[in-house]
Amino acid sequence: MRVIRSVALIDRAGSFDLEIEGERVRALSPSASAAAPRWLAMPSLVNLHAHANRAYAASSQRPASLSDAVASAKRERANVSIEDVRARAARLFDRSIAHGVCSLRTHTDVDPVSGMVAVEGVLAAAAQVRTSLDVEVVAFASAAADPSQPETGALFAEAVERGASFIGAVPALSARPKAALEALLDTALALEVSLDIHLDEHLEASNALIHQLVDATLTRGLQNRVTVSHACVLSAMPRDEVRRLLDRMAEAGIVLVVLPELNLYLQSRGDGAPRLRGLAPVLEALKAGVAVRFGTDNVRDWFFPFGDGDMLETGFVGAMAAHVDAAQDLAALVCGGRRRIEPGDVADLLLIPASSFDDALARRPDGRVLLRRGRTIDAIAGASAPLSGHAGLVDAGD
Ligand SMILES: [Zn+2]
Numbered sequence: 001m002r003v004i005r006s007v008a009l010i011d012r013a014g015s016f017d018l019e020i021e022g023e024r025v026r027a028l029s030p031s032a033s034a035a036a037p038r039w040l041a042m043p044s045l046v047n048l049h050a051h052a053n054r055a056y057a058a059s060s061q062r063p064a065s066l067s068d069a070v071a072s073a074k075r076e077r078a079n080v081s082i083e084d085v086r087a088r089a090a091r092l093f094d095r096s097i098a099h100g101v102c103s104l105r106t107h108t109d110v111d112p113v114s115g116m117v118a119v120e121g122v123l124a125a126a127a128q129v130r131t132s133l134d135v136e137v138v139a140f141a142s143a144a145a146d147p148s149q150p151e152t153g154a155l156f157a158e159a160v161e162r163g164a165s166f167i168g169a170v171p172a173l174s175a176r177p178k179a180a181l182e183a184l185l186d187t188a189l190a191l192e193v194s195l196d197i198h199l200d201e202h203l204e205a206s207n208a209l210i211h212q213l214v215d216a217t218l219t220r221g222l223q224n225r226v227t228v229s230h231a232c233v234l235s236a237m238p239r240d241e242v243r244r245l246l247d248r249m250a251e252a253g254i255v256l257v258v259l260p261e262l263n264l265y266l267q268s269r270g271d272g273a274p275r276l277r278g279l280a281p282v283l284e285a286l287k288a289g290v291a292v293r294f295g296t297d298n299v300r301d302w303f304f305p306f307g308d309g310d311m312l313e314t315g316f317v318g319a320m321a322a323h324v325d326a327a328q329d330l331a332a333l334v335c336g337g338r339r340r341i342e343p344g345d346v347a348d349l350l351l352i353p354a355s356s357f358d359d360a361l362a363r364r365p366d367g368r369v370l371l372r373r374g375r376t377i378d379a380i381a382g383a384s385a386p387l388s389g390h391a392g393l394v395d396a397g398d
Pocket of ligand 1 (some may be wrong): 051
């Protein structure tokens with residue numbers, strides 16, 4: 001058993017000793033030491049929406065709009081190699097681990113132009129960090145692939161064969177968005193995978209597809225297998241309509257992924273100062289019982305010039321943009337639904353050199369220590385090591 005002395009926690013004030021036995025948290029008890037906590041201990045971070053195959057590819061871009069960014073990404077697609085993708089994804093994965101991310105879902109382009117190049121590059125990078133970072137691959141039909149076309153179905157099947165566990169697309173980019181949406185659900189059913197869709201990343205309520213998605217999910221019995229990313233349009237709908245819709249999303253077990261940085265950056269863009277924030281209503285969704293998560297979305301590519309894969313930063317931005325004040329609610333948004341550390345938990349934890357959760361959010365310091373199943377992860381080597389002896393950790397064997 002190992003004991004990490006004098007840690008701060010998210011869900012209660014004071015200083016605590018954290019006991020870890022094997023792969024699990026054994027106990028949390030008030031610390032005998034009167035010293036102020038040197039570390040915040042929290043569940044490790046989870047990034048539920050990234051685009052690793054594009055990460056760091058175009059840092060100096062300033063897109064005029066979402067459609068401008070889509071056009072830039074489409075132009076670049078034919079020139080990318082598996083090694084280009086592997087290097088981009090490896091950089092994002094390494095930075096994610098250094099920030100304390102233990103799990104990352106990445107939307108990975110498949111289309112007739114680049115075929116499986118992105119999937120192969122991302123899977124190669126994921127294999128290199130598999131003891132540190134869980135990588136979920138979404139086979140993502142890019143702007144060059146219409147989900148309702150049979151050749152796109154074949155690309156999905158091939159990607160799933162290689163290791164993708166989700167399929168996804170942007171129905172609004174298809175010639176017939178409603179048909180594309182229905183085809184996506186049918187393909188997910190046929191391939192026996194889950195679905196993560198970029199849906200309603202705009203603010204025009206009359207063009208919303210979210211009602212159709214909820215109906216189609218319930219009709220096909222796909223409850224608890226569908227994730228909606230973005231749904232910015234919810235912020236432009238009447239509140240009563242949103243409330244009814246969120247109730248139905250909860251009934252269908254649809255997960256809502258909100259992307260604070262990207263939604264702030266790209267929504268209401270191109271017409272002077274932005275008038276709307278563009279985020280789906282996080283507080284209302286939580287109140288309705290919808291599972292809500294945050295993701296970084298794009299990192300330094302054609303869609304967004306900033307970011308480094310740090311979900312603590314995403315939490316900080318999301319706290320401001322969505323007014324999430326409750327610490328445990330905010331933790332759940334960036335930690336895959338985990339609100340606190342509890343005895344019996346698998347010891348996938350993050351230690352941050354900070355005196356409290358608010359201090360960690362305010363400073364987002366380096367020097368974080370990621371634990372996977374009770375072992376520390378060396379952020380440089382990507383290898384796991386026993387907890388004891390990690391530089392700077394107040395750690396005592398029993
Ligand atoms: Zn995205």
